[in-house]
Every structure is written in C-alpha cells, then in structure tokens.
Amino acid sequence: xxxxxxxxxxxxxxxxxxxxxxxxxxxxxxxxxxxxxxxxxxxxxxxxxxxxxxxxxxxxxxxxxxxxxxxxxxxxxxxxxxxxxxxxxxxxxxxxxxxxxxxxxxxxxxxxxxxxxxxxxxxxxxxxxxxxxxxxxxxxxxxxxxxxxxxxxxxxxxxxxxxxxxxxxxxxxxxxxxxxxxxxxxxxxxxxxxxxxxxxxxxxxxxxxxxxxxxxxxxxxxxxxxxxxxxxxxxxxxxxxxxxxxxxxxxxxx
Amino acid sequence: xxxxxxxxxxxxxxxxxxxxxxxxxxxxxxxxxxxxxxxxxxxxxxxxxxxxxxxxxxxxxxxxxxxxxxxxxxxxxxxxxxxxxxxxxxxxxxxxxxxxxxxxxxxxxxxxxxxxxxxxxxxxxxxxxxxxxxxxxxxxxxxxxxxxxxxxxxxxxxxxxxxxxxxxxxxxxxxxxxxxxxxxxxxxxxxxxxxxxxxxxxxxxxxxxxxxxxxxxxxxxxxxxxxxxxxxxxxxxxxxxxxxxxxxxxxxxx
Numbered sequence: 406x407x408x409x410x411x412x413x414x415x416x417x418x419x420x421x422x423x424x425x426x427x428x429x430x431x432x433x434x435x436x437x438x439x440x441x442x443x444x445x446x447x448x449x450x451x452x453x454x455x456x457x458x459x460x461x462x463x464x465x466x467x468x469x470x471x472x473x474x475x476x477x478x479x480x481x482x483x484x485x486x487x488x489x490x491x492x493x494x495x496x497x498x499x500x501x502x503x504x505x506x507x508x509x510x511x512x513x514x515x516x517x518x519x520x521x522x523x524x525x526x527x528x529x530x531x532x533x534x535x536x537x538x539x540x541x542x543x544x545x546x547x548x549x550x551x552x553x554x555x556x557x558x559x560x561x562x563x564x565x566x567x568x569x570x571x572x573x574x575x576x577x578x579x580x581x582x583x584x585x586x587x588x589x590x591x592x593x594x595x596x597x598x599x600x601x602x603x604x605x606x607x608x609x610x611x612x613x614x615x616x617x618x619x620x621x622x623x624x625x626x627x628x629x630x631x632x633x634x635x636x637x638x639x640x641x642x643x644x645x646x647x648x649x650x651x652x653x654x655x656x657x658x659x
Numbered sequence: 660x661x662x663x664x665x666x667x668x669x670x671x672x673x674x675x676x677x678x679x680x681x682x683x684x685x686x687x688x689x690x691x692x693x694x695x696x697x698x699x700x701x702x703x704x705x706x707x708x709x710x711x712x713x714x715x716x717x718x719x720x721x722x723x724x725x726x727x728x729x730x731x732x733x734x735x736x737x738x739x740x741x742x743x744x745x746x747x748x749x750x751x752x753x754x755x756x757x758x759x760x761x762x763x764x765x766x767x768x769x770x771x772x773x774x775x776x777x778x779x780x781x782x783x784x785x786x787x788x789x790x791x792x793x794x795x796x797x798x799x800x801x802x803x804x805x806x807x808x809x810x811x812x813x814x815x816x817x818x819x820x821x822x823x824x825x826x827x828x829x830x831x832x833x834x835x836x837x838x839x840x841x842x843x844x845x846x847x848x849x850x851x852x853x854x855x856x857x858x859x860x861x862x863x864x865x866x867x868x869x870x871x872x873x874x875x876x877x878x879x880x881x882x883x884x885x886x887x888x889x890x891x892x893x894x895x896x897x898x899x900x901x902x903x904x905x906x907x908x909x910x911x912x913x
Binding site: 420421422424425426427428431433437440441444454455479480573574575576577578579580581584585586590591593594595596598601618619 | 674675676678679680681682685687691694695698708709733734827828829830831832833834835838839840844845847848849850852855872873
C-alpha cells in the first residue's frame with residue numbers, strides 16, 4: 406500500500422557560515438542536506454531510523470556521489486528532490502536532484518544504503534522490511550532521471566601520505582562514530598586553496614569501515630590529473646601495520 | 660520610524676548530524692543558529708550585512724556568551740528569540756533566548772557587535788547608521804529579560820599549550836577568515852570526552868583578531884576548576900614570538 410508520493414522535496418537555504426571562500430556551499434554541508442532529505446523521505450514512509458531502531462536495525466550509507474553543474478551560493482534557496490531508484494535485496498539506490506526555484510538543476514547525487522542489524526552489524530534483506538513496502542516507492546527512469554554517472558571503482562597504486570590527524574569530540578556523531586560529513590571536510594582539507602577557485606565538479610565517497618573518537622586518521626593522496634584526485638583514509642596506521650581503510654574518495658575540480 | 664516588532668523568532672530544528680555523542684546539539688551549531696537569527700533580525704530591519712556592505716560597512720562579532728539550562732536534543736524543535744538590548748555608540752548588545760515550543764527556556768545568550776568600516780577596519784558610530792534607526796528597536800528590561808550573567812573578563816596566568824593546528828579550506832568563511840563557529844569547534848576539541856557527558860553549562864568567547872587559512876593556531880588551556888576552563892587561542896606562535904591572541908574562551912561543564 407502506497408499512501409505518499411514517491412518523490413519528496415526538501416527545501417534548503419544556503420546559510421552564510423555554510424559557504425566557502427568563493428561563496429559556494431561547502432560540499433560537506435550539501436552532503437548533510439542530502440542525508441537529511443534521505444532521512445525525512447524514509448521517515449515519512451515509515452522506514453526511518455527511528456522506526457528501524459525499534460527493531461534493532463539501522464541504515465548505513467555505503468556510497469555517495471555528488472555531481473554539480475553549478476554549486477548553490479550564499480543566500481540561495483534550492484530544493485532537493487530524493488527518490489528510491491532501485492532495491493536489490495541488501496542494498497538500495499537512492500538518487501537526488503538539487504534544483505533552483507525555476508527548476509534548473511544545480512546538480513545530482515547518487516547514494517547506496519544498506520540496512521543492518523544493530524547487534525550483528527550484518528546487512529539485512531530489504532525486501533523483508535515491512536513486507537517489501539519500499540518497493541512501492543521505486544521510481545522508474547520514465548518517472549525521474551538522475552543523469553550522472555554511477556559510482557566509480559577505486560584503485561590505489563601510488564598514493565602518498567599527505568596528512569595525519571587525530572579525531573576529537575566535534576568529529577563524532579550520536580553513535581560515537583566519526584560522522585560521514587566530517588570525513589568529507591577532512592578529505593577536502595588536504596587540497597590547496599586555489600583548486601577550489603572554480604568549485605568542485607564531482608565528489609565521490611565510499612564508506613568502508615567505522616572509526617571512533619580518538620582514532621588517528623591518515624590521508625593518502627593519488628593524483629589522477631591536474632583536476633582529479635583520489636584520497637584514501639586509513640585508521641590507526643603504524644610502522645608495523647597498514648591500518649584499516651575507513652573510506653575512499655574521488656574529487657574532480659572544475 | 661519603527662515598522663516591525665522589536666523581537667524576532669527564528670525556528671530551529673535539531674538535525675541528526677548536528678548533535679554530539681550524548682545527543683545534545685553541538686555548541687558550535689547552536690552558535691551558528693544564533694548568528695543566523697541575529698543576521699535575519701538585522702536584515703529584516705534594513706541594517707543586515709547586505710545593506711551595510713553597499714556602504715562599505717560590516718558587522719563584527721566581538722563577544723558571545725551562551726548559557727544553557729538544558730541543551731536541545733536530536734530531532735527537537737526550538738525557537739530562538741533575539742533582540743537588541745542596548746546601543747552604545749560603537750557597540751550594540753544583542754540578546755537571545757532559546758525556547759521549547761511550550762515556552763520553557765533551554766537557555767539564553769548575550770552578544771556584542773561592532774559595525775566597522777570595511778576599508779579602515781575601524782569601528783563606526785552606530786547612532787549615525789540610518790539616522791539611529793537601531794534605537795527604535797531597543798528592548799527594555801520590562802519588555803524582555805536575559806537573566807544570564809554578562810560577559811566575564813579573562814586573565815591568563817598559567818595556561819599550558821595543549822594543541823597546535825594548521826587551518827585549512829573548511830575553516831574559512833566567504834571573507835577568507837577562520838569562521839567564528841570553527842573556533843568554537845576547535846576550542847571544544849581540546850577537552851576529553853567524559854567532560855561532555857552532562858553537557859556544557861556555559862560557553863563564552865571573545866573574538867580579538869582575525870586569522871586566515873594557513874595560519875597555525877595554538878591552544879592554551881587554563882584550569883579554573885574540575886568543571887571550568889579557559890582557553891586562549893594564538894596564531895603563528897614561534898620560538899621567537901608569542902604570536903597574536905585570536906580569541907579567548909571560557910567553558911563551564913555541568
């Protein structure tokens with residue numbers, strides 16, 4: 406039984422402290438808005454984190470790829486539309502469009518989510534969730550299109566350690582994990598100022614493992630071209646051990 | 660001529676990525692909401708940053724003191740009320756209350772602002788601004804009360820260097836300055852996790868000088884009691900020079 410529209414609209418106002426030195430919204434702040442839009446969409450349909458937690462399940466973000474033709478700027482009002490593109494047993498693909506008031510797209514995003522059992526931390530069959538209710542909300546390509554490329558693959562061959570940082574109070578979310586948005590901030594902080602002058606065209610991140618307050622994160626940078634870079638984040642690297650991969654990201658600048 | 664009410668109400672929703680590991684809103688995020696409330700209040704009355712910039716003036720935040728009886732938590736809706744308490748030639752005192760929907764106060768805040776000339780960076784006479792229009796909006800103690808203590812004085816005697824950090828892309832606002840909110844985050848990050856278990860009672864900050872992307876910030880901690888600490892932030896400290904004081908803060912934990 407479907408009782409709501411399939412696509413939700415989430416209004417966003419670009420606040421002054423949420424823009425970078427060029428006046429464009431920070432990618433991390435935009436990511437936060439996307440996650441809020443996703444959370445609201447799920448919650449309104451009965452499979453939000455609150456409802457899931459009661460049955461000891463939660464959503465875990467696995468991939469997020471954002472591609473922007475034109476980044477929203479300070480004081481702008483934009484709308485995020487979000488919808489479920491597909492559900493494959495253990496994963497769901499959720500898409501986003503970021504639109505100006507006249508409907509012009511600023512950009513799009515794709516994401517992949519798993520639902521996990523909070524005790525075993527293992528993924529669960531999404532089709533068993535509320536008798537497969539999520540399938541009632543799948544949006545076909547005819548109904549709405551996300552015209553950006555899918556998530557890429559990462560291959561780290563000659564990445565160089567460029568930064569190591571300790572994690573603190575402000576990095577951690579209510580679950581005690583380093584929050585998904587803070588990784589985006591820290592990853593972008595490895596780049597010099599001038600790369601941001603024309604904005605970011607595409608940002609991709611793959612979340613691989615959790616890290617916790619106090620973990621030491623090491624950032625490895627691999628140059629693909631003058632405008633494209635991959636970053637791998639590892640935790641608790643030591644002379645003896647390569648550490649564990651926490652996340653991997655690709656940044657393409659304009 | 661006064662055409663609007665003196666006091667504005669700014670709605671706030673406490674988003675999931677905006678709370679700490681205890682589920683309380685981050686002090687920096689709350690500070691950001693206060694500054695937005697202040698900005699909107701000024702803008703609606705014609706002396707917002709946008710209007711001021713046209714005459715090459717801008718607002719500069721000098722002091723912010725926040726005292727919370729009960730910090731708002733994840734998914735809560737609260738309201739920020741803000742008003743001008745007084746105007747003294749070069750400074751204006753602006754107050755805030757943070758209220759639950761039933762009117763119960765979560766806390767209050769006080770702030771001091773100067774208007775400066777963007778070229779000379781010197782403070783200007785607020786009473787000359789639009790023929791003293793700001794005086795039409797001053798709220799007397801009978802109209803609304805901010806029952807928390809005023810801004811304290813700082814005396815650093817035996818502060819110890821506890822952290823040094825470089826500043827990056829994510830620290831900087833549209834003016835190229837380290838943003839006022841980022842200082843709050845960085846200051847709180849010097850404290851161990853367990854101090855936050857019962858939340859922060861009071862946070863005070865005095866902004867003294869600007870710092871810029873690439874500046875190295877040094878954090879000096881002075882213990883007043885088990886629950887109260889002062890932090891001084893200096894920029895570009897070296898073996899030869901004590902650096903310049905950028906801001907000073909006081910944190911009182913519950």
